[in-house]
Amino acid sequence: MIDEAFVRLGVRRTPQRFFIMEHLLTRPDHATAEDLWLALNRRHARASRATVYNTLHALVEAGLVREFALDGKAVRYDANLEKHHHFICDQCGAVEDIDWFETPPLKRSQSKGRIIRTCEVILRGDCHKCR
Ligand SMILES: [Zn+2]
Numbered sequence: 001m002i003d004e005a006f007v008r009l010g011v012r013r014t015p016q017r018f019f020i021m022e023h024l025l026t027r028p029d030h031a032t033a034e035d036l037w038l039a040l041n042r043r044h045a046r047a048s049r050a051t052v053y054n055t056l057h058a059l060v061e062a063g064l065v066r067e068f069a070l071d072g073k074a075v076r077y078d079a080n081l082e083k084h085h086h087f088i089c090d091q092c093g094a095v096e097d098i099d100w101f102e103t104p105p106l107k108r109s110q111s112k113g114r115i116i117r118t119c120e121v122i123l124r125g126d127c128h129k130c131r
């Protein structure tokens with residue numbers, strides 16, 4: 001499935017690209033570049049941080065991975081391209097996916113002439129482990 005996506009989008013397959021895609025898809029914990037570097041190093045010793053950043057950049061450019069930042073902390077990477085919301089644990093900082101639900105449209109007095117295309121909600125609280 002990852003290889004198919006690489007071929008479809010014209011992304012050259014490298015072991016690092018495959019590893020990072022696989023990691024993001026199988027562990028949807030919204031890893032940071034640092035998390036991914038640590039994980040990659042366990043498999044491919046001496047992978048540099050630059051390799052991880054370059055790899056992530058290529059995957060984001062291809063539209064396979066989305067990057068987002070929360071609270072001004074490190075950028076996190078998400079390979080779940082389905083529409084979804086996020087939950088953040090106030091205790092441990094875990095970021096989890098929440099199934100998509102529609103949010104009520106803004107009133108005209110709120111959108112003030114802006115064109116609103118999507119609304120992604122961030123829910124906060126205690127995760128299963130911390131509650
Ligand atoms: Zn937690």
Ligand SMILES: [Zn+2]
Nearest residue numbers: 078080096097
């Ligand atoms: Zn997500």
